[in-house]
Amino acid sequence: MSCSIAVTNSPVFSPSRGVVPASLFCNIPAIISSSPEALSLTLSHLKPSAPSSSSCPSPSSSSSPSSPFRIRLQKPPSSLSNTTTSSSTVASASISGSGSSPTIPKRKRPMRLDIPIATFSFGAPATPSASAALAKDVVSEEREEYGYSVYCKRGRRESMEDRYSTTLNIGGDPKQAMFGVYDGHGGVMAAEFAAQNLSKNIVDKVARADGNVDGVREAIKEGYLRTDSDFLKEESRGGSCCVTALIRRGNLVVSNAGDCRAVISRGGVAEALTSDHRPSREDEKERIEAQGGYVDSYHGVWRIQGSLAVSRGIGDRHLKKWVTAEPETKVVEIKAEHEFLILASDGLWDKVSNQEAVDIARPSCLGTKGEELMAACRKLVDLSASRGSCDDISVMLIQLKRYT
Structure with a gap:
């Protein structure tokens, strides 16, 4: 709908003598609503009137031929013909004269508000975090060497919070090695710290311990607790679940704190060596x-x-009274029937069963080519993701025959 107003050079419009009655302009909406037909209104011989107290604004004076003051209202669109038009509808009226162009006030854009994003961690103090610096801005990561492969894939998170570690040829002995998978929560810092320090602490403690099984168990426990206490000194937030596998003197020593899990294939039959905390x-x-x-x-x-x-897990300062880093450990003598070991974060186990994981990985793990191991890792990760896992998923496959 449009409204055009032609203003005369009548004394009526002289600023010194008066203005057009404000009620005329304020009643435009009523005129429009009363009839959808085109209206033509001619006003003449208007007498000056005192300024109205109404809030409706008065038009400014302009020069034009001495013709009557005329308002032409076009017929509104058919879609609005049956609708009562309110005063807010008449927003596009233009007031023009022959010698000047209309001035339309522009609407100001509201000031932009910058709202900081805060991170809440259930009682943990809001402190600056170096997680962004430590986090690897990757969608996936993989590594393969003779005897093992690992594949990690980021879920629907800002950054990858899973980590892993491998230590081969411990003490120069190719039959000794250590592997670990770490699943961070509340940031990547705890998982990164565990990946850098836990294996080293365990190997150091085991080297000083008695050679018997109980001595190894205690050394691993001390390694976990030492890593936890060192991380808490960093005053960093977040925590990490851990699962580690130490191969030493023909024994497989598996430990965990949290819900990362270790599953072994015994002649094609899956056996969980850890219990989720x-x-x-x-x-x-x-x-x-x-x-x-x-x-x-x-x-x-x-x-x-x-x-x-x-x-259980490394870190979690604000819940440390109840979340312990003490692991549970199981020792298994490696035999010919023990084919391979799966270490994985809960991103896998929440969607894939132990036996299903073994069945998928076994054809590849019985071979000798490293790329076959990597293909099995990818299959397991992709299967979990296809079933709706939103978590980071890390899978490590270790062939045990090279350690027998």
Whole structure:
């Protein structure tokens, strides 16, 4: 709808003598709503009137031929013919004369607001984090050497929070090695720290320990606790689940703190060597409650203090009273029937069962080519992702026959 106003050079419009009655302009909406037909209104011999107290503005004076003051209202579009038009609808009226162009006030853009994004971590202090510097801005990462392969794929996160570590030829012995997978939460710093320090701490402790099984168990426990205490001194937030496998003197020593898992293939039959540490485990729940904490379920997930969904791991300063870094360890003598070992984060195990993982990986792991191991890692990761896993997924396959 448009509205055009032709203004005369009548004394009526002289600033010194008066203005057009404001009520005329204020009643334009009423005129429009009363009839959808085209209207032609001719006003003449208007007498000056005192300025109205109405809030409706008056038109400014302009020079034009001495013709009557005329308002022409075009017929509104058919889509609006049956609609009552409010005063806000008449927003495109133009006031023009023969010697000047209309001045249309421009609408100001509102000032831009910069709202900082805060990170909340259930009671942890908001401190600057170096996670962004440590995080590897990659979608996936892979590595393969003779006897093992590892493949990590980022989920729907800002950065990859999974890490891994490998230590081969310990003490110059090709039959000794150590492997680890680390799943960070609340940032990447704890997983990065564990990947850089946990294996080293364990190897150092084991080298000083007695050669018996109990001595190795205790050395590994000390290595986990030492890594945890050193990380807490860094005053960094976040935590990490860990699973490690030490191969030494014909034995496979597997340890975990959290829900990363180790599964071995024994003649094609899957056997879990670790048990996930989650608040839903009855013994873990009892331990937490005995120390004054509580465990509850939120949307089907059991959490400590309504926050963390794992009960053991490196870090987690704000929940350290209930989240211990002490691992559970199992020792297995490597035999010919032991074909390969899978170390993986919960990104895999939440979507793929132990036996299913072994069945998929076994054809590749029984071969000798490294690319076949990598292909098996990729298959497992892609399977979990195709089933809806949004988490980071890390899978490491280790052939055990080279250590027998």
